[in-house]
Amino acid sequence: MSKIAEGLLYSESHEWVKVDGNVAIIGVSDFAQSEMGDITYVDMPDLDDEVSAGDDFGALESVKTSSELVAPVSGKVIARNDELEDKPELINEDAYEAWIIKVEMSDKAELDNLLNAAAYTKIAE
Amino acid sequence: MENLLKQTCLHDLHVELGAKMSPFAGYDMPIQYSGIIDEHNAVRHAAGVFDVSHMGEIFISGPDAEVFINHIFTNDIRDMAAGSILYGMMLYPDGGTVDDLLVYKEREEQHYLLVVNASNIEKDYTWMMEQAADFKVTVDNQSEAWGQIAVQGPEAEKAVSEVLGLPEAVRLNFYTFCDCVRDGRRVIVSRTGYTGEDGFEIYATPDQTRAYWRALMAAGIKPCGLGCRDTLRFEAGLPLYGDELTAEISPVMAGLGMFCKLDKPGFIGRDALAAQKADGVSRKLVGIELTDKAVPRAGYPVELEDGRQVGVVTTGYHSISLEKSLCFALVDSAYAALGTPLLVRIRKRTFPGTVVRKRFYQTKYKK
Incomplete structure (x- = not known):
């Protein structure tokens, strides 16, 4: 049974968002990491890249499969977790601690399209 | 859909071990147990065991067995010693690949075992039967009657000889096999594999295969799924039918020309391969x-x-x-x-x- 952290927003494609003012901190859910298995590589966008909600902004690679990362919100990438370059397994160890990128949101209303923990529980089974 | 999938004789033991199961070649097969990386490393540095009971075993015998196999097989089996194994392909006349397979030459004259890919058993058997019309041979698909495990890795010899009580394994060189009898039933111990490591493939009855699997589990040999079977064979440069060999990809295109003996009496696909070698692909x-x-x-x-x-x-x-x-x-x-x-x-x-x-x-x- 995978963990679902309270207080975060979730997308149906299994990304989580932690809102910090105008900034969205984005990672993937514990369900996503357990479905992937050992993560071996995180393909991340560059700083200052624009991402748009619903489009892929990178990917997770496990031994066997690739899984695209889909932006839950639109905006500019203002930080990326470079620690994941050498230690992608941090996502397996704690998916909610291992954030992937931070995005300065261009439209906070997009957050309304995301799920709360209770609603996400229903699809992460 | 699910109930159309076949199961190997070890299926319930995989489920018991908590394996992640997935359809492969019409079988519900274990993809991984502890994790692909862990299993992969066990095979490289110690030993691991795979359920490969889905593979096909087709026995060919009869007065024309040697000439028939040499007619449908790219490698030359004429100089094989009893107890030896050859790798090669069966081809279509245009040089496309029907399958890649192993040919085992048995001790009894004009008796051979052909081990083929699980996904191709029916196709191969039909192909062989079609080609066999003019030859005095019996083509016997015994795939359902045999279980098969692959014990692979630097510690495989110890596991097979000691844990499975098959000391005959120690004397085998790579690409040779021997027959053993256990409980009155035939067990074939073959020093072959698909991992790039030393190892064995052991063919036995479903019951004996289950006993062997249980013994290896009790001895702490790591169960390995198809996930790491693919990462291991890939690193070792070994092709997988369907990916690197297909009806459109000939052995010459795949860089496997060394397993195609163009100088032996004609075989199906020979002329196409000769043209590919002469003209380039x-x-x-x-x-x-x-x-x-x-x-x-x-x-x-x-x-x-x-x-x-x-x-x-x-x-x-x-x-x-x-x-x-x-x-x-x-x-x-x-x-x-x-x-x-x-x-x-x-x-x-x-x-x-x-x-x-x-x-x-x-x-x-x-x-």
Whole structure:
């Protein structure tokens, strides 16, 4: 049974968002990491890249499969977790601690399209 | 759908071990138990055991057995000693590959065992029967009657001889086999594998196979799924039918010409291969090493600097043993030379790479 952290927003494609003012901190859910298995590589966008909600902004690679990362919100990438370059397994160890990128949101209303923990529980089974 | 999947004789034991199961070649097969990386490393550094009971066992015998097999098989079986094994392919007349397989020459005159890919059993059997019309042979598909496990890795010999009580294994060289009798039933111990390591493939009745599996589990030998079977064979440069060999990919294109003896009496597909060798082939299978950690996957395009597509990835991984991103790709022959710079398109970007030898990992067979 995978963990679902309270207080975060979730997308149906299994990304989580932690809102910090105008900034969205984005990672993937514990369900996503357990479905992937050992993560071996995180393909991340560059700083200052624009991402748009619903489009892929990178990917997770496990031994066997690739899984695209889909932006839950639109905006500019203002930080990326470079620690994941050498230690992608941090996502397996704690998916909610291992954030992937931070995005300065261009439209906070997009957050309304995301799920709360209770609603996400229903699809992460 | 699910109930149409076949099960091997070890199926319930995989479920009991908590394996992640998935359909493969019509069977519900274990993909992984503890994890692909863990299982892969166990085979490279200790020993692991695979359920390969889904593989096909077709026995061919009769006065024409040798000439018949030599007619449908690319390698030359005429000089085989009893107890030896040869790798090769069956081809269509145009040189496309029906399957790749192992031929075992039994002690009894004109008796052979052909071990074929699970996904091709029916197709191969039908193909053999069609070709057999003019030969005095019996083609006997016994695939359902045999279980098979592969014990692979540097500690495989110890596991097979001591844990399974098959000391005969110690005397075998790579690509040879022996017959043992246990409880009045035949057990075939074969020093072969699909991992690049020393190891054994053991053919036995379903009951005996279950007993062997249980004994290996009790001895702490790691159960390994099809996930790491693929990463291991890939690193060792071994093709998988369906990816690197198909009805459209001949052994010459796949770089397996050494297993095709054009100088033996004619075999099906020989003339097409001879023409391919003389005229050259349009596409060749190569290895590509990327400088980045992004992972090339089957189907991704291989390109030149100017964006022109010159090939496609057939299998790719971030290699567990070599810690590099590597792939096999079928490319236009003009770009197949070692050292050729090529790009692989991975999602939106391209990543630079170089053509390298397909045997990425130094294999460790017992000669």
